Amino acid sequence: MSKKIPYKIYLEEHEMPESWYNVRADMKNKPAPLLNPGTLKPLTLEEMSGIFCEELCRQELDDTTPYFKIPDEIKSFYRMYRPSPLVRAYCLEEKLQTPAKIYYKFEGNNTSGSHKLNSAIAQAYYAKNQGLKGVTTETGAGQWGTALSMACAYLGLDCQVYMVKCSYEQKPFRREVMRTYGANVTPSPSDTTKVGRRILEEFPGTTGSLGCAISEAVEAAVSQEGYRYVLGSVLTQVLLHQSVIGLESKIAMDKYGIKPDMIIGCAGGGSNLGGLISPFMGEKLRGEVDYRFIAVEPASCPSLTRGKYVYDFCDTGKVCPLAKMYTLGSSFIPAANHAGGLRYHGMSSVLSQLYADGYMEAVSVEQTAVFKAAEEFARVEGILPAPESSHAIKVAIDEALKCKETGEEKTILFGLTGTGYFDMVAYERFHNGEMTDYIPSDEDLAKGFAGIPQFPGNEI
Amino acid sequence: MSKKIPYKIYLEEHEMPESWYNVRADMKNKPAPLLNPGTLKPLTLEEMSGIFCEELCRQELDDTTPYFKIPDEIKSFYRMYRPSPLVRAYCLEEKLQTPAKIYYKFEGNNTSGSHKLNSAIAQAYYAKNQGLKGVTTETGAGQWGTALSMACAYLGLDCQVYMVKCSYEQKPFRREVMRTYGANVTPSPSDTTKVGRRILEEFPGTTGSLGCAISEAVEAAVSQEGYRYVLGSVLTQVLLHQSVIGLESKIAMDKYGIKPDMIIGCAGGGSNLGGLISPFMGEKLRGEVDYRFIAVEPASCPSLTRGKYVYDFCDTGKVCPLAKMYTLGSSFIPAANHAGGLRYHGMSSVLSQLYADGYMEAVSVEQTAVFKAAEEFARVEGILPAPESSHAIKVAIDEALKCKETGEEKTILFGLTGTGYFDMVAYERFHNGEMTDYIPSDEDLAKGFAGIPQFPGNEI
Incomplete structure (x- = not known):
């Protein structure tokens, strides 16, 4: 397809998904x-x-x-702030001098900011x-x-x-x-x-x-x-609703004949990442198309990359059901130095299973590097990103720079989940050089693991 | 035209204005x-x-x-955050139970928030x-x-x-x-x-x-x-650049056969209002179409409704050129209780002339009523508006309620210039019942007028 790709692709109302x-x-x-x-x-x-x-x-x-099927009342509400734009990051590509084609699905254009x-x-x-x-x-x-x-x-x-x-x-x-x-x-x-x-x-x-x-x-x-x-992440019902992100992305990309090679998202409880990748993952699961999926988590709260895949409580108080997931233990309390969300000890059971089965990769990144990427992104793309979303930006930039080295024209899609307007205390710490990185030691993690319930078949 | 009006109209890139x-x-x-x-x-x-x-x-x-002509580099930058949506306020209409059709051009979907x-x-x-x-x-x-x-x-x-x-x-x-x-x-x-x-x-x-x-x-x-x-408002060059707001609005409305009966905007220095109304005003000036234009200013800083139409300094320090405009006097310093922008003592000379010639109306509104309208709007339309923009919301709601009384199906377009994410101190005052209204007395105004330069032809 040689159709010129606009800076932003907005679907028409009639093109919007009818079902999750x-x-x-x-x-x-x-x-x-x-x-x-x-x-x-x-x-x-x-x-x-x-x-x-x-x-x-x-x-x-x-x-x-x-x-x-998405009920009509919900569709009406969606139309107040959706479709969200699928943005071609022309300015970031130019800045990085990369042959990669970078897209992001921007979910921040509403008052909740995400x-x-x-x-x-x-x-x-x-x-x-x-x-x-x-x-x-x-x-x-x-x-x-x-x-x-x-x-x-x-x-x-x-x-x-x-x-x-x-x-x-x-x-x-x-x-x-x-x-x-x-x-x-x-x-x-x-x-x-x-x-x-x-x-x-x-x-x-x-x-x-x-x-x-x-x-x-x-x-x-x-x-x-x-x-x-009601719960905003982790649960599979939430991933279901969030699939609207991936569905819109896919419809927009299909319309312009764009095939992403890799899809990147930040992962706290997993709702954004799960929603973004769902329809693409469906194609991979059915053996139709292969994609790379990359979950990005903070090094300070690394449930996928350093957690255990076992049954655990979803909450610190242990009043919730047990979920099988990658977990740091429900008593793991992340360092207060970490800015904002993604501070959850576990990970969506859907994403956990997909990760365990090798359908998805995971990497962890450190806070100051994330803010550096956020600022670089803001200056060329205009949008001031949330710290959470900036985890995905960091890895998208890393991948685009790899393409620059190899000369590969890969197509990258990442989820820009929200804006950072309410995160200026963290940005201020970053500007003043007061932001630090924190990586839990194996001993720190062991304390969290100790709180995981032990029963037959759930040994850690 | 019977084309169904979507919640939001986004122009395609090729439909965007080529010139201011x-x-x-x-x-x-x-x-x-x-x-x-x-x-x-x-x-x-x-x-x-x-x-x-x-x-x-x-x-x-x-x-x-x-x-x-808009230079290509500027058009590229515009494409990062424009076109802005023209929104049909279906939810607000429903809430107000008005036969009026309400549209707003929303300029807040970028990091500057306006x-x-x-x-x-x-x-x-x-x-x-x-x-x-x-x-x-x-x-x-x-x-x-x-x-x-x-x-x-x-x-x-x-x-x-x-x-x-x-x-x-x-x-x-x-x-x-x-x-x-x-x-x-x-x-x-x-x-x-x-x-x-x-x-x-x-x-x-x-x-x-x-x-x-x-x-x-x-x-x-x-x-x-x-x-x-460089200056962000008042100057005619700024109105020129801001005409992109009105041009996009007009292209979107023409596409769906929508003719506004009235166009409402908040007015501080006048750049947003001037930009929004420019192409419509052009039609009115050329005698092609008649529209009502309403400038909304804060009662605490009422340059159009209570100011003098004379030459005055653009700045308190009197280092700038003299402009002929509706002014409260360059030494008029508005009450600190007023939230945010619109605190300027004068008004764009273009809008001043149009107002003097009877092409435009002006009203002033009080702060607490403005925040009440802002909150009502936020709850049904989702967007948390800036206090400045909420002046226009207040009058748009008033006009829609008049239509409810008379049964007239008027079409209202207003400018929603920005978001209020950085105005939460003012919202907090409003929630806590600590916000007050301030209307300058005639004596307060007289003090400001006394600082206006007097020379032949510029008597107040």
């Missing part, structure tokens, strides 16, 4: 089921629906249906549909909390957010954005829940983690009538 | 020329080009050429082209400074920004965004310039104003070799 794609349907080795931590048996729909909305439980458990809104509206919609009063959740960097607040404001649902304390303190303005959308925000760990009080007692002065905040939000949901808990 | 439109070419009564404050004679190209880049001076002085980038890249380009080392400027809310930093980083120019002190303090993160793009940022008034020291002496404890910051930036430009001053 469930990559599990095409996996030969299905992700292991969630387990009831009491019985160690697979969690049933009934058990699950005490915590989560019913329809979301059905999506969570269904590993055979390839497509789920891709999180794609699943937030879906989860809020099913909660509303079930007649609930409200939902509870946790948020790390604040993007998920903002996204859920926006979705709840739109639908008229109450929204209670437990925000990881270090982000709450680093990002006071995030709280005000959530308040603009009518949400209640509590720094976690807090003394408003039993589990929060227990964690505060055990780790006084902790700056929190996603794992802690999840425990608090789950407790808040099950102790209030008409509330359920 | 100079509305002065179609004005019978041309805006009065800038005057040399020493001689009171019209400023010559030679005099002007000591302060401004040469090509920009030519654009400033040319009131007959209707179209200026339309300012449209002129920043043009001005930086001409500076670079002239072989300059760098540029100096002022910034109020920080959007223009950020925009200019981005443009300078892209072109490799040095960028020195004087930032109005109250914004510098309210928006520390803006400074870090500018630093990410390599700019130097100084709070104004500062002791780094003669005029800054004079203002600090005369008004100790002042929180600054755009007028002060302009004086400092101009002094910094003329006292350094290889530097020129």
Whole structure:
């Protein structure tokens, strides 16, 4: 195809995906089921629906249906901020003097500042549909909390957010954005829940983690009538909703005859990466097209590259079901020096299985190198990226520079999940030379691994 | 036309404007020329080009050429973040239960968070082209400074920004965004310039104003070799560059057969409003189509609705040329309680002339009502608007509610100039009920008017 590739490809409304794609349907080795931590048996729909909305439980458990129709109300909401642009990084290519062709799918053009809104509206919609009063959740960097607040404001649902304390303190303005959308925000760990009080007692002065905040939000949901808990990452239902990222990317690329050689995404809980790669991974699983997939994680929280692939708790408070995943142990609390999200101890069970089966690679990168890449990117591409997204930028640049050495004209697609407008404290530390790198020692990791539950078949 | 209007209309690259439109070419009564404050004679190209880049001076002085071709380099930069979407506010219409059809042109999807980038890249380009080392400027809310930093980083120019002190303090993160793009940022008034020291002496404890910051930036430009001053609003060259907003809007509307009945924009110095209305105003001036144009200004800084239409200094320090405009007097310093931009004492001479000739209306609105409208808009349309832009939202909602009363299906277009991510201090004040309204008394205004220069033909 010789069609000139524009700087940005926007799909027309009628070209937008009608359904989400469930990559599990095409996996030969299905992700292991969630387990009831009491019985160690697979969690049933009934058990699950005490915590989560019913329809979301059905999506969570269904590993055979390839497509789920997107309800019209959600499609309407998507049209407020989607399609997101698929951007050809002409300026970055020029700056790097690389023969590589670089594309990024930019999910930051909405007030939550990230891709999180794609699943937030879906989860809020099913909660509303079930007649609930409200939902509870946790948020790390604040993007998920903002996204859920926006979705709840739109639908008229109450929204209670437990925000990881270090982000709450680093990002006071995030709280005000959530308040603009009518949400209640509590720094976690807090003394408003039993589990929060227990964690505060055990780790006084902790700056929190996603794992802690999840425990608090789950407790808040099950102790209030008409509330359920919703989660912004890790779960397979979230990957399902986020598949809209990959589907739009694929439709846009197909339209211009573009075939990516490699697809790169940052990985915290895995929702963005999973969503971005899903339809491409489907082709690989079905043996139709081969792609390289690269998960990029922070060296300070390296679940894929240094974790164990076992059953573990999804939360620090151990109130959630057990999930089989690459994990650093639910008691692993990443260094507070790390900026923003990607601070989760585990990884989506879908991505974990794909990684275990060799369908995906993983690399870890250090914080200062990530911010250096972020600044380089900002200056030529205009967009100020979130620290999370910048992990993918770093590896995309590395890969493009390899192409420069070899002369290969590879096509790179990476996920630019969001903007860094609320991360200026971290950027300031970087500008002032105060940012440090942290790589946990084997001893640090061993402490986390020690908290992983041991039972027959789950030895580490 | 019965074509279904999508939520967002994005032009294709080939549909984007090739030229800027100079509305002065179609004005019978041309805006009065800038005057040399020493001689009171019209400023010559030679005099002007000591302060401004040469090509920009030519654009400033040319009131007959209707179209200026956009250079290819600027078009490339535009393609990084343009076209901006023309959004049909279906959700707001539904919320208001109005028969009105509401559209907004959203300029916030770029890191500067506003339309300012449209002129920043043009001005930086001409500076670079002239072989300059760098540029100096002022910034109020920080959007223009950020925009200019981005443009300078892209072109490799040095960028020195004087930032109005109250914004510098309210928006520390803006400074870090500018630093990410390599700019130097100084709070104004500062002791780094003669005029800054004079203002600090005369008004100790002042929180600054755009007028002060302009004086400092101009002094910094003329006292350094290889530097020129650039300005983000007020000047007619800026309106010229910003016409890209109106041109894109018009192309998008024409494509779907949409004719706006009224066009609404917030007005500080006038660049956004002028840019948005230019091509529509051209049709009105040529007698082809009639539109209502509404300028919305803050009640705390009401230059159009309560100012004098006379020659005045553009800056507090009185180092700039005299411009004929609606003005509150260059010594008028708006109340510090006012959030963000729109704090300028004067108004674009083009818009002033159009207003004087009855082609445009103006209204002023109070701050708390503006934030109420902003929050209402955010909850249904998703986008968190800048306080500046929210002035236009407020009046668009008012007009839509009038339609609800009368049953008229009017089509409203307003300019949503930017996002409020860096305005969370103001939103926090609003949420906490700490925001107040301020309307200057006639005595307050009289003090400002007293500073307007008096000479034959310029009596107030």
